[in-house]
Amino acid sequence: xxxxxxxxxxxxxxxxxxxxxxxxxxxxxxxxxxxxxxxxxxxxxxxxxxxxxxxxxxxxxxxxxxxxxxxxxxxxxxxxxxxxxxxxxxxxxxxxxxxxxxxxxxxxxxxxxxxxxxxxxxxxxxxxxxxxxxxxxxxxxxxxxxxxxxxxxxxxxxxxxxxxxxxxxxxxx
Numbered sequence: 342x343x344x345x346x347x348x349x350x351x352x353x354x355x356x357x358x359x360x361x362x363x364x365x366x367x368x369x370x371x372x373x374x375x376x377x378x379x380x381x382x383x384x385x386x387x388x389x390x391x392x393x394x395x396x397x398x399x400x401x402x403x404x405x406x407x408x409x410x411x412x413x414x415x416x417x418x419x420x421x422x423x424x425x426x427x428x429x430x431x432x433x434x435x436x437x438x439x440x441x442x443x444x445x446x447x448x449x450x451x452x453x454x455x456x457x458x459x460x461x462x463x464x465x466x467x468x469x470x471x472x473x474x475x476x477x478x479x480x481x482x483x484x485x486x487x488x489x490x491x492x493x494x495x496x497x498x499x500x501x502x503x504x505x506x507x508x509x510x511x512x513x514x
Contacts, residue, residue, distance in 0.1 A: 342373025347512050350409040350436070351378045352429060352452075353397060358417030359389035360498040361446050365413050368505045374512070379404050381426065390417045401428050406435035410512060416447025416467065416497075424455035434458055437491065444493040444508050446500065450474055453492075463487055464494040 349369055353362060366376045379401045380387060386396045412433055414420060423429045433456040437443045445453050450466040451473065453459050460478030464487050471481045486503040487494045493511060495504035 344369060344372040344374035344509065344512055347374040347410045348408060349374050349376045349442075349512075350404060350412045350432065351376060351415065352401065352412075352419070352423050353378050353380045353387045353395050354419035354422045355387050356418040356422075357387065357389045357395070358415055358419075358447055358498065359391045359393040360501060361415035361417065361449070362389065362395065363393070364498070364501045365415070365444075365505055365508065369413075369508070369512075372509055374410075377404065377409070381423075387419075401426060401432075404432065406432050406439065409436060409441065411442025411444065411491075411508075412436045413508065414443070414445040414449030414452045416445075416449045418448065420448045420451040424452045430456040440491050442491055442493065442508065442511055444504070446495040446504055447497050450494065458492075462492050463489045464492060465496050466494060467496055 369376050378397045379399045380397050383398045383400045386394045437458045447467045454477040463480040474481050485500040486507050493507045
């Protein structure tokens with residue numbers, strides 16, 4: 342499979358955007374990648390904005406940046422909770438500094454902002470965090486997908502097909 346041997350990290354917390362977590366997880370798994378979804382508390386059921394339950398046995402505190410080829414930051418309101426975690430910010434920052442994939446969609450950019458990695462990048466997001474991204478030093482554009490070095494961004498669930506195609510292309514090398 343095209344992404345065999347690749348490991349991708351995602352995070353989950355209550356009020357995640359259901360499609361933005363599940364669509365990339367399923368699409369990258371279909372392409373052969375191992376997608377690990379880590380949570381603040383393993384073995385707890387988290388609920389998306391639209392009520393979909395998700396449970397993982399992997400704790401954020403137990404993962405290491407060097408074990409992954411990239412991170413995908415899904416949206417919803419979960420990123421506002423996740424960005425308060427020093428470990429989430431450190432993982433995101435280290436993956437970025439290592440030149441590995443950092444992909445964010447919708448409100449997922451909040452984590453990248455709090456990790457301090459947006460300065461000088463061009464990206465997109467939901468218009469609701471445009472000002473936050475610009476205040477963090479990014480250039481915001483209204484496009485379905487933006488690829489800027491190792492950073493890939495999209496606006497909302499409607500952009501998921503293009504978002505995932507860009508991620509897969511990046512991971513192929």
